[in-house]
Amino acid sequence: MKLIFATNNRHKINEVQKLLDSNFSIVSPADLGCTDDIPENEPTLEGNASEKARYIWNKFHLPCFADDTGLEVEALNGAPGVYSARYAGENKSADENNAKLIAELWGKTNRNARFRCVIALIIDGKEQLFEGIIQGEILNEWAGSEGFGYDPLFRPKGYNCSFAKMTMDEKNSISHRGIAVKKLSDYLNALRP
Numbered sequence: 001m002k003l004i005f006a007t008n009n010r011h012k013i014n015e016v017q018k019l020l021d022s023n024f025s026i027v028s029p030a031d032l033g034c035t036d037d038i039p040e041n042e043p044t045l046e047g048n049a050s051e052k053a054r055y056i057w058n059k060f061h062l063p064c065f066a067d068d069t070g071l072e073v074e075a076l077n078g079a080p081g082v083y084s085a086r087y088a089g090e091n092k093s094a095d096e097n098n099a100k101l102i103a104e105l106w107g108k109t110n111r112n113a114r115f116r117c118v119i120a121l122i123i124d125g126k127e128q129l130f131e132g133i134i135q136g137e138i139l140n141e142w143a144g145s146e147g148f149g150y151d152p153l154f155r156p157k158g159y160n161c162s163f164a165k166m167t168m169d170e171k172n173s174i175s176h177r178g179i180a181v182k183k184l185s186d187y188l189n190a191l192r193p
């Protein structure tokens with residue numbers, strides 16, 4: 001089955017393709033000639049995932065899904081959360097977001113945080129949500145060069161290194177997106193005759 005993943009982040013497409021059964025082939029909107037800026041204007045991860053998937057469904061009427069992820073930091077009352085991509089401001093880089101996070105947490109002893117990922121799947125116009133959460137801590141300084149986004153600052157609970165020091169396979173096996181995609185995959189496999 002062909003599934004459109006409503007993102008233009010190649011990194012995420014590769015991560016998710018590795019996690020899904022080979023019966024499912026992921027294509028991006030760009031692969032289908034759509035380079036639109038997919039809207040995400042909702043105040044929650046659930047709302048944004050749903051809005052992105054619905055946009056692609058309305059365009060192609062093909063099975064599609066979208067994800068939205070937030071880094072929720074306890075000492076910052078859940079920030080940056082749904083605003084994780086633009087924490088340091090519109091069009092800022094991951095490095096700038098990470099620098100802001102380090103500054104906001106400077107001197108704080110509570111380093112608890114979690115990544116939460118929500119996936120919205122639409123098949124035949126019907127929508128289903130899947131959630132994945134991983135608990136961890138925010139480090140005081142960058143560590144590692146793999147992955148993307150906040151990976152250099154996030155150390156999953158029970159591990160002694162950041163996500164950015166793990167291989168893609170190691171990260172996928174425990175990550176928020178890995179957990180949500182596993183639920184998506186189980187759901188899709190159960191639909192097969």
Ligand code: IMP
Pocket residue numbers: 067068069070071084085086094147148149150151163175177
């Ligand atoms: P998105 O909703 O998946 O696009 O993610 C929102 C923000 O969270 C972006 O700034 C990403 O860099 C960051 N983010 C999402 N997933 C991850 C991850 O697996 N590791 C690190 N940062 C992530």
